[in-house]
Amino acid sequence: SQQGEEDPQALSIQEGENATMNCSYKTSINNLQWYRQNSGRGLVHLILIRSNEREKHSGRLRVTLDTSKKSSSLLITASRAADTASYFCATDTGANSKLTFGKGITLSVRP
Amino acid sequence: DAEITQSPRHKITETGRQVTLACHQTWNHNNMFWYRQDLGHGLRLIHYSYGVQDTNKGEVSDGYSVSRSNTEDLPLTLESAASSQTSVYFCASSEVLAGAREQFFGPGTRLTVL
Numbered sequence: 001s002q003q004g005e006e007d008p009q010a011l012s013i014q015e016g017e018n019a020t021m022n023c024s025y026k027t028s029i030n031n032l033q034w035y036r037q038n039s040g041r042g043l044v045h046l047i048l049i050r051s052n053e054r055e056k057h058s059g060r061l062r063v064t065l066d067t068s069k070k071s072s073s074l075l076i077t078a079s080r081a082a083d084t085a086s087y088f089c090a091t092d093t094g095a096n097s098k099l100t101f102g103k104g105i106t107l108s109v110r111p
Numbered sequence: 112d113a114e115i116t117q118s119p120r121h122k123i124t125e126t127g128r129q130v131t132l133a134c135h136q137t138w139n140h141n142n143m144f145w146y147r148q149d150l151g152h153g154l155r156l157i158h159y160s161y162g163v164q165d166t167n168k169g170e171v172s173d174g175y176s177v178s179r180s181n182t183e184d185l186p187l188t189l190e191s192a193a194s195s196q197t198s199v200y201f202c203a204s205s206e207v208l209a210g211a212r213e214q215f216f217g218p219g220t221r222l223t224v225l
Contacts (some may be wrong), residue, residue: 033213042216084147086151097142097161097205097212103153
């Protein structure tokens with residue numbers, strides 16, 4: 001079964017708006033990672049947040065982690081058409097380098 | 112630049128045939144993984160390896176096998192292809208860093224079993 005579950009399943013916004021995506025998970029984690037997948041391509045790592053961190057920034061990306069609620073959010077500010085992609089959260093429970101991926105969120109950014 | 116490649120990118124085969132998908136990485140990573148991606152299921156782990164001669168079963172390993180004879184390659188074999196194995200297959204690799212294990216993905220292989 002999936003460790004991470006993203007919400008919403010699909011999101012459509014206008015260019016320039018912010019996009020917020022959520023991920024919930026079930027068991028304790030070592031870190032949580034977000035990946036992006038453009039259509040027909042492999043996944044690309046975006047950002048990693050460790051279990052002892054609450055917030056992390058990378059360019060237009062902001063990730064938060066609430067271990068008490070077992071949830072994370074990914075915020076993309078000032079979205080661009082090029083941000084159109086699927087986004088996945090993945091949890092690392094520290095069990096032998098394996099990641100468990102959610103089903104993904106499809107983000108569409110309208111020009 | 113280091114990279115991870117997969118071949119072929121597209122494959123059509125028939126039920127019952129043996130199929131091997133190649134994965135090659137030049138990152139010199141010890142860890143390598145095979146996933147399948149299907150609508151409604153996200154990515155599911157098939158097999159993984161922590162180094163030469165090491166292989167482990169993942170969540171959906173039935174009907175698949177891997178072997179690791181060197182650091183760079185982890186070929187995935189479908190022993191007797193079934194229609195249920197029609198999917199997009201991704202290979203990934205990672206190095207173990209203290210508290211962080213980012214994975215690098217290949218471009219994927221789209222496999223159709225008729």
